[in-house]
Amino acid sequence: MHIKQEIAERHVLTLTVDNEAGTLARIAGMFTSRGYNIDSLTVADITEDHSVSRITIVTKGPPEVIDQIIAQCERLIPVHKVTDLTDAGPHVERELALVKVSGAGDKRVEAMRLADIYRARVIDATVSSFIFEITGGPDKIDTFVQLMRELGLVEVGRTGIVGLMRGAEAS
């Protein structure tokens, strides 16, 4: 007998939650204990009084598992609302990455030129290195990082995705 793998689709979930001790552990731990995947996770408080946080989770699973994930999130006491951006329709997803590249000569010039094309900003520079700041969808960042690999990539830091519904309504 062998363990079977299931076909999964990617979903971006956004949760508003009480900003209190243990909420993140409760949500992240629930994913682990029930065997769900987390591809990326971001969290920060979003209200004036710091009482509510938004958590954005990118997960993978078959449609019925995604539905379970949402139901299990909603079941947690500190969770106010869960929106499946992927299912809900038009939405924006953005991620920020810091990309450190070191090199000299042609490679350094090429890195600068590509950064310009990708609208990445230089936020730190030495005679032998740059740190670029780039925002965008995950595909754009993937591609940029891939290009930098050939031009002296040292390291990358990524925030994970945040997302909101398009239009006037709250997510």
Added chain:
Amino acid sequence: MAEKSGAEILIDSLLAQGVDTVFGYPGGAVLPIYDTLFQHPKIRHVLVRHEAGAAHAAEGYARSTGKPGVVLVTSGPGATNAVTGIADAFLDSIPMVVITGQVATNLIGSDAFQEADTIGITRHCTKHNYLVKDPSELAAVVTEAFHIATQGRPGPVVIDIPKNVQVASTEYDRHGTNSSKRYAPAGDADFAAITKAVELLATAKSPILYTGGGIINAGPDASKALRELAALSGAPVTSTLMGLGAFPAESDQWLGMLGMHGTYEANMAMNQCDVMLCLGARFDDRVTGRLDAFSPNSIKVHVDIDRSSINKTVHVDLPIVADVGKAIRQMISVWNSRKRQAAKLDEWWSRIKGWRSVGSLNYPENKSEIMPQFAIERLYALTKDKAPIITTEVGQHQMWASQHFHFDEPNKWLTSGGLGTMGYGLPAAIGAQMGNPDALVIDIAGEASIQMNIQEMGTASQYRLPVKVFILNNEWMGMVRQWQQLTYESRYSNSYSDSLPDFVALAEAYGWKGIRCDDPAKLDDAIAEMIAYDGPVMFDCRVTKEANCFPMIPSGAAHTEMILHSDEVSGTMDDEAKALV
């Protein structure tokens, strides 16, 4: 406003919740609470012998009274010992509030004496949990904890209170407690969905009501409503292990329990029905058997208060998220206002009659040894007039009890269904007896399970609780042995109950009465002696050693592939089936 210590605020908040019984065990990190308890005789503290016993006793109290069970234990080992009972209450949706002591806030994280990360350990086996770092939060936390534990789908809530928070004081006014209203579970059902469910039920040719523990949790009126809906529709009724008693076993419409050790008629009717109305049950793997063969041609309606139960394992056609008692009441009112008549179900009932005639609960007669099924039958026959509360441990005896003991009322059947915790029965019986001092409370046990919390005999002695422990002693972990016989060609790896104590002598050592019986002819008299005794009794019922529990749906099989008798046992299974155990 007067200043009170955290411990005083806690006890006053418990009193405000109407708590009169607490199951617990003292220790260093709860000494301030125990000192306050000492001065509050209104709360009766039941001193258990092990913290697992406290949690199961609270479950038994909760399940038999409908009120939340309350547990008080110390930090570290006190809390970790209670975890099994907490996990048990989580899976069986039992309302429970567990108060654990914790080391002082300045010591948290320092690996202090008797420190454990109780909040981390219990995070995924509680409905919610709290670490209270300031006594001023305590009253609101206790209020919210009881609200969460009892409302919606009930469950356990842990409140972890560091020792310095118990000692520190703050201004307190019981009536000034503001609790957040952030938890608001579903109540009434969607009217359109209810109407659709009624139409489906009224026009079905072969409907079935598949009920579960949710009906019991929804309160006594839900059981009444279920009876009315069954009478209106004429549909057959089956139930999960957790739901037994919600519908009377004496009714003609009762098919018996369904699932792995359910009756042939219940499982065949589930497989062949055209409309399945699932009320407060959750399509557990012990109920469904092989999923792709589960009731293939039915339209499924699922009423559950927990949205995450819907479509978890089985896809349903009409989900209704609501309190099941309210939803059934709504169905009855729609049924009546539309002047619906019960459909003609003669053909369906004649098919069910055919399945019934198989006699799936029959077992071989034995004049020289006590058959375990016979023992349960006699226990039922001799106690049913007293409407006893039955608790069980986990294993063969539990299944035989569910098959051969019959219940006509809710809150009389207390068993560990979801987690399957051996050692549940005796402490649960103690809790049930505390909540129902005049009831006859019997723990139907196995000789292996009873040893898992046998220390609680001392608790029953101390509080003069006349619980009866009826042990079906076959000298085997019977269900393990049965699976080994069926799946592993009778290689009985570590399933023999060696070095058993003399249960009669043990009973006497604890000040109980001990009775032993191994003769079917003398069984009735021995049971009568047990019932008549005004105190705790341990009954060592020596039964046939290698009886198997049938009928049985083997692991990975469909409802239609039940094993009815032992001569059909094959003795081996493929890996796919083994993995599903």
